[in-house]
Amino acid sequence: MADNNTQYYCPRCKKRARFEQTVGDRKYSMEALRMSYFLCGECRLIFMSKRLTKSEIKEWWERNKLEKTAPLNYFYSEALAYLYGPVLSLYKKTGYKRMRFEKRETD
Numbered sequence: 001m002a003d004n005n006t007q008y009y010c011p012r013c014k015k016r017a018r019f020e021q022t023v024g025d026r027k028y029s030m031e032a033l034r035m036s037y038f039l040c041g042e043c044r045l046i047f048m049s050k051r052l053t054k055s056e057i058k059e060w061w062e063r064n065k066l067e068k069t070a071p072l073n074y075f076y077s078e079a080l081a082y083l084y085g086p087v088l089s090l091y092k093k094t095g096y097k098r099m100r101f102e103k104r105e106t107d
């Protein structure tokens with residue numbers, strides 16, 4: 001899960017980004033793997049962070065005790081390939097550009 005106290009803002013219009021999640025396409029556990037990313041629909045910008053994705057994968061892997069299924073690196077490579085491959089390509093096809101969004105902590 002993305003940290004609830006962390007918000008991302010569009011670097012162009014400065015509005016708060018829309019939070020989205022994609023679900024991993026394979027079932028290894030009862031709980032689906034959810035990977036977060038952020039969008040600004042008006043500016044057609046998308047923000048994906050490999051660091052954030054990796055921390056989500058790691059938490060899911062630990063929570064579901066998947067160490068007996070496969071090592072963490074296996075899930076990293078498969079899930080990152082999915083998110084940064086077909087998921088990102090679909091956005092790029094509809095005119096989105098990948099960009100770093102501004103991160104702000106709230107309390």
Ligand SMILES: [Zn+2]
Pocket residue numbers: 010011012013014015040041042043044045
């Ligand atoms: Zn924007």
